[in-house]
Amino acid sequence: MPEVIELMSGLGMVVIAAPILLVFFLGICSLLDRRLTEATIVKSIQAAIVVGLLAALGVLILMLAQDTRHVVVEVGEWVKMAGFHVTVKFVFDRLSVPFAILSFIVSGTIASFATRYMHRERGYNRFFVLYAVFLAGMIVASLAGTIETLFLGWELVGLSSALLVAFYQDRLGPSRNGLWIWCVYRVSDAALLLAAVVLHHMTGEGDFDQLLGAGPWPEGQASASGAQAFIVGILLLIAAAGKSGLIPFSGWLPRAMEGPTPSSAIFYGALSVHLGAYLLLRVSPLLECSLWLGAVIVVLGLSTAVLAYLIGSVQTDIKAALSFASLSQVGIIVAEIGLGFRYLALVHLLGHACLRTLQFVRASSLLHDYHALENAIGKHLPHAPFFPLRWVGTFTRASIYRLALDRGCLDSWLKMCIVAPFVRLFLWCDARERGWTDFLTGAQSRESSEVKPIPTGIEELT
């Protein structure tokens, strides 16, 4: 028995090490300016994913054979001092193992698709470096046994997402959308970091076992009081809302479609968009401590689902339509979590991720096939009318249509209420500072406003 546990721990380490080593390999080669061929990149990605997947399957088989539902792989104390410590710990249970296996399978499929889709693309190497960072982030976040470890994976996923949205670097749109997504993610990250610190103070540890009870998922009993659970839960819900595009952050999802199709498929169809729901599933024993918290989650999930459905119905771009269809399902999954249907939510999440990946990958050639079909039958394909709006009045229908076209006005609302006042305030401060420094200097104090960006003697560098 101890040998089997050791074997499981060893395999667990392989699951985590494979994507991390891939990041180091590709990242260090890039930093040292060692240009890898496409074939080498593909082989290294395939090797890491196959090894990681086989190890994860090995853990699953051993867990089933041993009837074990909770395997802990403790890497050790990352930082330890009196009054503070950060433990790196990974947990293999009924929640994390299926999600890690899903991550490997979907990543492997999309990587295989991407090797052809991105063939001879200028940023081929950059794409796969970011892809590897994303995979490492997903595996670390899904297997995390402490909230600090989860935060590590969470951040890696966020950074790679934002940079992949801005992948096509010579265009303005991807760059702007990448920034918007990064801003939303940072709000989400800040909420998660605060939740981590509050958790640390509540339990003295960042371990999920301490917070959610020692029983295997989902049978743990959280030790928090109703008020504590509500505060931490709301922080975690903000984090999840940012990552999964729930209201009021839904506006970033169509923006994310600026990235290459493979990254859109894996990020916003399959894995990244579900990470918020996964977080809520992970802390689901905590959600049971507060009825109000559960109610807030259900309302937020259902509102997001309805809004995403409406917005998705009026999209004219297939990737945007698919992204809102994803969001609609994520909203329902979140509502299921709020209602306490954990297994249903997990199965829904896994099934939805697989379906949506397939749809995203298929999206590129779908229109071509539609044209072929229409040519074959000699007329347009029939479209079913929008059923629920048949009995709604014209004005209401127009209003809903307008709301859907404006994507719920969520981005405009965020810009108007938060971004614009913030920027105005600091620009005003900047102008006042300028006046003050001009006064103290007794002349024009800002050299920078006069100097034009002129290259000076760059030939000397060569």
Next chain:
Amino acid sequence: MNPLPMPWLEAAILVAVAGALSISRLHNLNRAWRWGVAFTGVVFACTLLASLGFYLGVPAESDAGWSLQQYLFGRSYLGLDNLNAPLVPAVALLHFLTALATARTKMRSFSLTWSLTAEAIHLAKFGSKAPTVLVTLLAVGALLPLVEFVNRRRPFRLYALHMTLFIGLMLIGWYFLVSANGDATRTTMATVALLAAVLIRCGVVPVHCWLTDWFEHASFGIAILYVIPLSGVYAAIRLVLPIAPDWVLHGIGLVSLVTAVYAAGMALVQYEIRRFFAYLFLSHASLVLVGLEVHTAVSLTGALSLWFSVILSLGGFGLVLRALEGRFGRLSLIKHHGLYEHSPTLAVCFLLTGLASVGFPGTLGFVATDLLVDGAVMANLFVGLAVIAAAALNSIAIVRVYLLLFTGARHTSTVLLEITLRERIVVLTLAALILGGGLFPQPGVSSRRRAADEILEERANHSALPG
């Protein structure tokens, strides 16, 4: 023969002074640069040996036979302890890397004489524990930028006003401190004057404009070298923290917190690269001060770790910006430049150093920020919130500037703008330190914890004194 029981810190200072003197006589820029790199390299090696000697437990008295200060003054004014042992080589490394990465286009504007003089003062400042020596060196150090202003024929009234106030308050504080003799009123007056001086030197709002003005007018490399070591924080720890009552520390905390958030917000709306960097630096410097205010072992360890991280990561970030400025001139942030295709390694290092400074996981700053937030939340939830808000705003500002500089447009150039070998060595060294320190943070955190415990012990001893 064991080389460690030697006065390596003194040797480092003397080499820096000798280097400044000899380079000032050279007129050939290339030759001056080569000698400058050699001198800063030797200085760094000396500080490394000094630090190694300290950590290996070489007794301070064992170098007495070779010590110049022993010979001249009969006692040692300079020495290493847990606080400054890692800071001294970090500052020397920053000087060495800055000299090494200086492009030929920048050799004319980057004065190696100034750099070596500043290095000597920095090392002496960070090596000194005696208040008299420290106050003197802080005052002398504050005068050094005037040389740069005059050399570059830039207006210096704003800087001079702030620094006159700083030096004046510092001297008043020092006077009250040495004449206190247990008198509580005089000690309080000394604390308040020293605190005000430290806040000016750190650049907290509303006395921060000298710092943005300094970045406007000085050579970028010199501006980085002058501010990045955070001399004001060192002064706060040596002069104010041991004697300051709690209400004074709360005062520091409040203004620092406001500055951290304000500067982070200002960094977000800047439309020129140097001002952006200046505000980013201000925000980080203020976050270090916030950790001092909370003055628990955890928060103080966080602040000291963040300080070390700022020297390496923001120092590296500044060097990347300087390299870009060397290629493209002053960079505006009102449009996209699309420089990635020309300088991919610089782009990666920009992100790496920038994100390390805001505590991205896996980098040097992560554990520091985590410790700081943890300590801050323990003291007050709102302080923790403000620290997190400042870090989030800073990270948004960094990625915004990354996207503006490296993406969003196609930049055409007929000249190769790739990173040079020397720059690559510099950024890879910094990347290795940032990632190495981030992946294996325990030695660094333990060292900072020992320093924090010493500081708190000194504070406790002072509180226990009668009067």
